[in-house]
Amino acid sequence: MEQKSILDSGKYLVTLQDRVSYLADIKGGFEWGNLRELFERVQELRTNLFEYSERELLQQIHSLEGRIEFAERQVAKRLRPIEIVNIVRSVQRFTLLDILENCYDSFTELGGDGEFNIDPAVIAARATITRRVKNRLYYHQVMVIGHEKGMGEEFRNGGCAKPWGNEKALRYMKVAETEGIPIHFYIFTPGAYPIEDYPGAAQQIARNLFEMAKLRVPMISFISEGGSGGAEAIGLADMRLMASRGYYSVISPEGAAAIEGRIKEGGKVPRKLVEHCAEQLKMTAKDNLELGTIDRIVEEPPLGAKRSDFKFFKRLRYEMVRATDEVVLKTKSFRAFRAYALRRQSQDKEKVFNDEFDIHIKWTLSESEKDRLLEIRSKKYRAMGRGYKVLKRPFSKRLTRFWESTRHKYYDIRYGLLRKQSKNLQKILEEVSSEGSVIFKTVTESMRAAYDFVFPAPQKPAQTSQQDPLRRSIFMQDWEQYISPLANEDRTVTCPNAEKYGCKDLWVPDLYGEYSGVCPTCGHHFPLEYQWYLENLFDKGSVREFNTQIVSDNPLGFKGFDEKLKKAIERTRRGSAIITFDAEVLGIKLVVAMLYSDFRSGTVGSAEGEKFIRACDRARTTRRPFLAYIHTTGGIRIHEGTLGVIQMPRCTLAVREYIDSGGLYIVVYDNNSYAGPVASFLGCSPYQVGIRSSRIGFAGPRVIRETTGTDVPPDYHKARNALKRGHIQGIWDRREFRKNLFEALMTMGGPNLYYK
Template sequence: MKELFKQLLKIEERINYLLQIKDFSNWGNLDGFKITCENLKQNIYEQSKEKLAGELRKLDESISFLEERAEEHLTPMERVRIVRSIQRFSLKDILENVYEDYTELGGQEDANVDPAMICAKATITRRIKNKPITASVMVIGQETGHGEEFRNGGSCKPQGNEKALRYMKVAETEGIPIHFYIFTPGSYPVEEGSGAAQQIARNIYAMTKLRVPMISMISEGGSGGAEAIGLTDYRIMASHGYYSVISPEGAAAIEGKIREGAKVPKELIEVCADRLKLTAKDNLERKTIDRIIYEPPLGARRDDFAFFAKIRAEMLRATDKVVLSTKSFSALRTYEIRRKKHKPANEEELQLELPWDLNKEEIKRLLSLRSKKYHAMGKNGFSGQAEQEEGVYNLAKVKTEKVYYTLRYDVMKNHKRQVRKVMSDVSGEGSVMLRRITEPINALMDMWGKKKKEKPQRLIAYTATNGNSETPAQRVDPLELTDTYTSPLANSDKTVSCPNAEKRGCKDLWIPDLYGEFAGVCETCGHHFPLEHQWYLENVFDSGSIRHFNTDITSGNPLNYTGFTERLRSAQIKTGNRSGNMTFHAKINGIQIIVSMLYSDFRNGTVGSAEGEKFAQACALAKRKKRPFLAYIHTTGGIRIQEGTLGVTQMPKCTMAVREYIDSGGLYLVVYDNNSYAGPVASFLGCSPYQFAIRSSRVGFAGPRVIRETTGDDIPPDYHSARNALKRGHIQGIWDRRDFRRNLHKALQTMGSPSLYYRQ
């Protein structure tokens, strides 16, 4: 009877699992089967063994039939529910069943630095020539737990991602591969400390050039939380998992324009889950992952030991594949892996004779392949082609420019710098020797009172001129705003009150003055009213210096998201541009720079495949020509949800481009304005060493509503203010709009390496 009772409990567990997947609807009479189970439990000792066994057999057959039907017709949202089930396997289950041994780092259980992120030094045994060989790996991933509240559902705080970065660097020092496991609905949206967005950006930036093989497996990959440990050389995804730019519920709230506190319709959530193309099959088709691990029907659970054996074999094969791609002699071993490409990995198969440690040349190839992988992400998400890649002439021009600028600025200029350094050293030594010779003579002359009086040294103050000035009255400051454009907002003949009027006593502002002479700034308190992006184009940069490039790259609708093509066309007609990112050449007081501008008029400055491609191409151009690169963020609402993971992969792609530009000696400046949130700030913007904000702008990871719904806490009105971002160390300064041009010029003159073209 005891065994029959266990069977009954197991059947009840399966019914509850199906109910959860079907969102507790009475699909297939599940409620009736649940009631039958309850009755059998209550009357279990009143029935004979034979009768109870017969009842259990009928139940088992009925539930098995329903499980088969459910698996055949799983919707995307049902896959999301599978991933969120308390019965789903977690990282701790993987550590226990995939690896021979492990030591958790950074604390354990609820005493962990952040229990939602686990880092562990683990060992895994490989079979080579029928001999077991133990290898060390670093395992890093989110832990959802099985009902453990302190795990926060795998939603990491900044300190959790900071811990992950710390142990990534430990693995790099030790030269061992890293296995990442992604189990997160998204990062915990707080700005305190290292900040959610800024810390994710640091993680992604570091991962672009980590000198060890990195493999990741995705079960639940939610937005920036997934990308914090997702930039890897090989990305595997569980067949019943999901990888998405946003949760279906979040997408439904945005698409349905649901007011805060109102219930999001279930039907809309189902529709958005389908539109987001978040399944493993969808992601493989769009090349945002490399391989799928197939799970048993309705997903693997915490006691599915056969599936853990499959994970083990797949992670070993993937690590071998990445390492092998770096080897000079690998033809036969590569063929062996390719031969098994479409077969499921078998735990019992022999591993290749392949050491996982890499030498300098192999590390160089590893980083090169990683760069190519992420630069190619999202290429199928837009139309048009970058000018640098279009036609034989432009390709030849790019190669010629690389040679020319390398010779001019890296070779010849460096040679001049070295000669100047030697001459300076020789001159310094000579002056010391001359001083030693003349000191006795000067001492005698001083005794006889014949030493000449030294003239006081004059300090020469720099005064900017227009090049033709002859008198102080004619002098012009070239760093004043050019004042060639007045906002159309100045045409209203009325007054407006400053938001700080009650606190600071600001007087009402006459609009023609406010948006004209005052540049949208309150004269009393310095509050900055928003201005359109055209004001910056015309007034900040040298007059006539702007030359746009890659204007043919056009935002698209790669997921065929319902209604989005019309919305894109409307934005294109409204702005006259084809994407939400303007890239152009410009000058600041004669210094040539490359600029990328995300602006509010085009889909609220959101980033999709086209915007990411234009940003990466601008980085490449700035790198080639040794010019400073400015990312001016007029506004960004984050990653464009209608492009799904093709949008979210722009985070690692653009960060890769930024890292390569900075490593080449470039100066990367970011200036935030208005509202700058989410994915871009948590990646290619937040990784800049020089970030500034225009006064009155707001910078952060998530808006007040998302924070409130996620954490349950109300945040103060100034939570995302530029001043608070400065106090937290997320930005390096606050700029007044009226001093934008002057401050930008100062940054160009005082920041960056000697590699820039105008450096002496």
């Protein structure tokens, strides 16, 4: 704002005051430099405005402005990550409504108007965005979905989407898909609102990711404040842009500091530790671009864009149109045109910025282009977030690839081509035989004999288990072979429900031996080590681990994490928190991914994500059912920052592709399962089951209390309540796990399982 006369001085002084306050926001208070003095000086001028002569006043303002500009330059010279977080949190920063007003020509908000909204933190709008080509205007219809932090409006909840807000987002994504228009996502959230009420924070994010994995429209996301799972709920896009002064992180720096410093609830987190964590988490746009979790940075003014930065909005509109163009062009089959158009687009980048485009590109896609869009999306996410280490390879890279491709072809032929033909032929034979004609009978019988010779009937697993006494493994008789080391203590323990149900004290060798860790009175399940399941759940000797060469690393160089990782590896003698293996249950071959507690509390990082994806793909190739047994997961590993977060969309995409291929994906939660994994690749399963006494949820009670300000009952996350809320489909007793799993394998799942 340019100040012209004394009449404008009042207004101008307000602007100067805002600028000083903004600097104080960034530096975390007025203590930095001469901010307090500057602020007081502006205030003094505002109060005594009319006591100065016009000349004096203008001089004073001019000198103040110079000093403020100097301070701004000083602050902008070296912005620390924590200061970028402060910029994002400032009330002066632009919000989604500002973008809708300034980047789009017109918009109609859907499903809400201010406070009258199922969740005012999430906005969905049909909007029109304009492209200028040689002084001609072209209009594009888009769906805009994003978080609104609110301009001081408390009801917006600071952009924390409630579960039903994310459900609303999904609803309008589907509208966009039906109408065939691109979606522009704007992420302005510190995190999702952590409540379990239906549809449930974690479950809804998982559903969103599952749908977005194969949504048949171009999607572009723009991140200003990307708070972990909340951001991912609308973040799985074909192109991910990020504001240069935004942050995208696995956890807030305060949350990370509380975990790292082991701060007790209600305790003060030291500021230095918060700043340290902000640096370690690699949450800035530059860091994320280097990590490959975003595609491009949208430049903001040095100290971040505010609500009145119209130049920035112009830039943002251009970037959004350009990104959508790119996504659309990549799907075009006419390569020459695609290359030409993309080249023209990238040339723009080199030029001095102007918002004019050389060509007009339509954003509608044909069906084959949509298929290609999904293919590109899948490849894109599979290539992301690879912050793991690969130990020595048993074979050369080329040999491994050859082996994989041969294997793929073998299963394709055995269970694809041959099975298809076999089914068709069988159908014809059955139809002919059912005529019951005596004349045809002799003919069809000989044909059937010939058919049986060519395609011998596969041995049905259920039949196999009945015929072969060695394979007839009834769980209650088999477990005796493995005794938990927990049973080697001569003492008793008390069941936590003793007061309620009068459970008697349990002798430890009995409890962990004969009772399989289950209280015989009330059925409470005491935690057991993951090895118990490896030994008791699957057929003897059938467990064959794979991908052990992929091990966890410290890709961000998080200080102090190397030692922690080393300790975990030494203690568990494993390289990651996930074990992936082939196994059999009563003769049925399946692929299993097991997250276990001993290794960094079952947290998911790049190695775990990659192993999960490979296991998923293996199940798809071999047409076997896929079981995710979650012994415990504490969420995404914070030490891997956004490389951990990106595992959420990555793994969900792999799961979606597996389920779509006609497989069976079963998730079984045991002990404690929380946060990111539940809110993505686990929560999206159509068959989720809890082992008794397990706890399932998005955030733990402490985080809920600190975020929402309300306490939750002690049994809030218990499996029974998860079942009551519709998050899981059943509760299994540990002693019947094997039996139930076998039944599930036999009765559920798609048509492409090898034994169907």
